Amino acid sequence: KNEVEQSPQNLTAQEGEFITINCSYSVGISALHWLQQHPGGGIVSLFMLSSGKKKHGRLIATINIQEKHSSLHITASHPRDSAVYICAVPYLSAQKLVFGQGTRLTINP
Amino acid sequence: NAGVMQNPRHLVRRRGQEARLRCSPMKGHSHVYWYRQLPEEGLKFMVYLQKENIIDESGMPKERFSAEFPKEGPSILRIQQVVRGDSAAYFCASSPQTTTSNGYTFGSGTRLTVV
Numbered sequence: 001k002n003e004v005e006q007s008p009q010n011l012t013a014q015e016g017e018f019i020t021i022n023c024s025y026s027v028g029i030s031a032l033h034w035l036q037q038h039p040g041g042g043i044v045s046l047f048m049l050s051s052g053k054k055k056h057g058r059l060i061a062t063i064n065i066q067e068k069h070s071s072l073h074i075t076a077s078h079p080r081d082s083a084v085y086i087c088a089v090p091y092l093s094a095q096k097l098v099f100g101q102g103t104r105l106t107i108n109p
Numbered sequence: 110n111a112g113v114m115q116n117p118r119h120l121v122r123r124r125g126q127e128a129r130l131r132c133s134p135m136k137g138h139s140h141v142y143w144y145r146q147l148p149e150e151g152l153k154f155m156v157y158l159q160k161e162n163i164i165d166e167s168g169m170p171k172e173r174f175s176a177e178f179p180k181e182g183p184s185i186l187r188i189q190q191v192v193r194g195d196s197a198a199y200f201c202a203s204s205p206q207t208t209t210s211n212g213y214t215f216g217s218g219t220r221l222t223v224v
Contacts, residue, residue, distance in 0.1 A: 031209040042217030043152075043200055050209075086152070090208040095165045096142060096154040097208050 003027050004089055006100035014108055019074040021103045023087035026068065033097065034061050034072050035086040043086075046072070077107045113138075113203050114183075115216035122191045122223050130186040130219045134203030138212070141184045143176060146198040146218075155199075158184060191223045 004025045013019055023032070034046040047054050047061040049070075054061050058077075063070040074081055084104050088097040114133040122128050134141050143155040145168075154168040158178035169176065173191075178184040188195055198220050204213040 033208075033213065035215070040220075043202075043215035045213060045215065048209075048211060048213060088152075091154075095157045095207060096168070097144075097152075097202075098154070099152040101151045 002101070003091065003098050004087060004100040006085075006087055006103050008103060009101065010104045010106075012106045012108065013077055015078060017077050017107075019077050019081070019105065019107075021072045021085050021087075021105070023070045023072070023100055024068060025070075025087075025089050027089065027091060027098075029065075029068075029089045031090060032063055032070050033088040034070070035088060037084045037086060037102070039083075046085075074105075079107045079109050081105060082107050113201055113214050113216035115199075115201050115219050117219060118217060120219055120221050122221065124192060124223055125190050128188040128191050128195070128221055128223075130188075130199050130201075130221070131183045132186070132201030132203075132216060133183040134201075135212070135214055138203035138205050138214070140204045140206065141178050142202045142204075142208070143184075143186050144200045144202065146200065148197065152200065155186070188221075191221075193223050196221055196223045 007022045031050045033048050036044045049063050058075045060073040084102040086102045088099045091098040116131050141158045144152045146152045156169050156176045157165040173189045175187045198218045200218045201216045204210050
């Protein structure tokens with residue numbers, strides 16, 4: 001079993017829809033990262049959070065430390081949001097990140 | 110602040126050649142991490158370095174791969190005698206402290222193709 005599990009693996013939606021991507025992890029952590037990767041592109045850090053909720057524009061990330069679960073929400077989705085979204089957690093001694101397998105999001109106009 | 114700079118962006122090597130990938134961390138960042146993303150797979154940790162020290166290389170293949178972060182200059186990931194299976198995207202990240210600190214930043218990656 002992977003330490004970090006994401007769902008769904010693939011998600012296709014229409015422009016304007018509300019999007020939710022889930023991440024569950026099995027190790028104790030002090031922070032969780034949400035990352036975005038466009039095809040053939042680099043990796044952009046969207047959020048690092050250790051409790052509660054963070055918002056940046058149309059993106060919202062929440063985390064429940066007790067349940068070991070985090071969600072990434074996108075409101076009023078747009079085709080430019082199409083990308084792979086990855087959650088990652090520091091592992092054990094916090095010297096490295098362990099990644100989920102990613103969620104490939106496609107927003108159709 | 111130019112962020113984490115990786116070069117080259119794309120690198121093509123023939124089997125048996127050497128590949129050198131460079132990473133300049135963000136200004137003020139003393140921690141560097143290398144990750145590999147094989148085609149259609151997730152990111153995997155390779156090595157964690159601080160200036161002049163390898164802190165954790167548990168993700169590095171035992172042979173042909175090495176990494177350094179000298180006192181002056183960028184961090185280098187070196188792959189000797191490349192094979193087709195080394196074809197991947199290699200990402201570098203840096204942070205001012207550990208992976209739990211704000212400011213954890215990725216570079217744009219180097220895409221290595223072995224022909």
